[in-house]
Amino acid sequence: MTTTLPSPAVLGARAFAALAGINRFSDEPGKITRLYLSPSHRQAAEYVKGAMEVAGLTAFIDAAGSVQGRREG
Incomplete structure (x- = not known):
């Protein structure tokens, strides 16, 4: 199964x-x-953290205040 990424313009707009x-x-x-x-x-x-969870990651904020996310698989 091949996944096609959005265009660079779309990815840039999302990042912005x-x-x-x-x-x-x-x-x-x-x-x-x-x-x-x-x-x-x-x-x-x-x-x-919320954005990571929307993207399908398991996310948490550690004791140092850093956000960590993981995608299983």
């Missing part, structure tokens, strides 16, 4: 949308600042 989504979480209005373990850091990690 994902970055725009995560950029909403900031410690400073009008800037992109996320201090380690701040509320905005946690919000961004939750956003990434």
Whole structure:
């Protein structure tokens, strides 16, 4: 079974949308600042975790605040 990837333009648009989504979480209005373990850091990690889960990965946030995801198989 062969899977055809979307065009580079579609992949780029998806990446840009994902970055725009995560950029909403900031410690400073009008800037992109996320201090380690701040509320905005946690919000961004939750956003990434959710995106991983939508993509079919098993995801979690570890004790260091890093997001990890795994696709079984």
